[in-house]
Amino acid sequence: MRRVVFNQKGGVGKSTITSNLAAIAAFQGQRTLVVDLDPQGNSTRYLLGEAADEPQPGAAEFLETTLKFSVRAPKTSDFIVATPWENLHLMGSSPLLDELHGKLESRYKIYKLRDALVELGEDYDQIWIDTPPALNFYTRSALIAAETCLIPFDCDDFSRRALYSLLESVTEIQADHNKGLTVEGIVVNQFQPRAVLPQRTVQELIDEGLPVLRPYLSSSVKMKESHELSRPMIHLDPRHKLTQQFVELYESLA
Numbered sequence: 714m715r716r717v718v719f720n721q722k723g724g725v726g727k728s729t730i731t732s733n734l735a736a737i738a739a740f741q742g743q744r745t746l747v748v749d750l751d752p753q754g755n756s757t758r759y760l761l762g763e764a765a766d767e768p769q770p771g772a773a774e775f776l777e778t779t780l781k782f783s784v785r786a787p788k789t790s791d792f793i794v795a796t797p798w799e800n801l802h803l804m805g806s807s808p809l810l811d812e813l814h815g816k817l818e819s820r821y822k823i824y825k826l827r828d829a830l831v832e833l834g835e836d837y838d839q840i841w842i843d844t845p846p847a848l849n850f851y852t853r854s855a856l857i858a859a860e861t862c863l864i865p866f867d868c869d870d871f872s873r874r875a876l877y878s879l880l881e882s883v884t885e886i887q888a889d890h891n892k893g894l895t896v897e898g899i900v901v902n903q904f905q906p907r908a909v910l911p912q913r914t915v916q917e918l919i920d921e922g923l924p925v926l927r928p929y930l931s932s933s934v935k936m937k938e939s940h941e942l943s944r945p946m947i948h949l950d951p952r953h954k955l956t957q958q959f960v961e962l963y964e965s966l967a
Contacts, residue, residue: 719844743838770792860895863898
């Protein structure tokens with residue numbers, strides 16, 4: 714299973730959702746890979762901690778090889794590193810992704826990620842792809858490579874307005890490049906159940922027939938601690954309410 718977590722709006726929790734759901738998959742015994750295509754590298758930092766500062770192969774180095782011809786091309790697995798968590802591996806991000814963007818786009822390397830991840834399907838049960846907050850080459854590559862798409866949703870009017878444009882973008886990718894791509898659902902993040910606006914906004918999405926997933930992920934200070942310590946919630950505090958929400962969400966997908 715190849716999933717992409719995608720939203721053109723920043724700050725909606727793409728990296729947090731990607732990393733925590735992948736960590737739960739690995740914790741439950743699934744061979745799991747996270748691919749971080751966001752030059753900001755939040756998933757990479759979250760899963761590796763200080764080790765993220767050390768030079769290591771990753772998504773940029775893999776994509777750079779597609780711009781060159783080599784008789785002995787390296788294997789895709791050469792660009793993957795282990796995380797501290799059993800069964801969880803990472804094809805990490807780096808600032809080099811920004812430098813490569815124009816070259817990759819101009820030479821139409823948009824299917825290379827899909828080909829590589831299909832090849833890795835023999836090594837991994839699940840592949841999770843984190844994307845930048847823009848509909849650019851990397852995001853399109855991820856949508857082409859994925860089988861399903863998860864859309865994080867922050868409970869405000871700006872996010873709602875952006876959601877419709879985002880769904881149109883997914884439909885365009887389906888029509889032109891990846892007919893098998895499905896929207897698995899909308900993940901409500903930073904939900905505050907006692908506030909009127911989030912409840913009303915989410916209910917309006919449901920009334921429109923959009924695939925809103927349950928449970929909603931609560932807003933919690935514990936998540937900031939999780940980020941600071943570079944420990945996904947399942948490893949930081951398995952009994953925490955937010956951890957249990959992530960587990961329930963993961964199991965609803967599985």
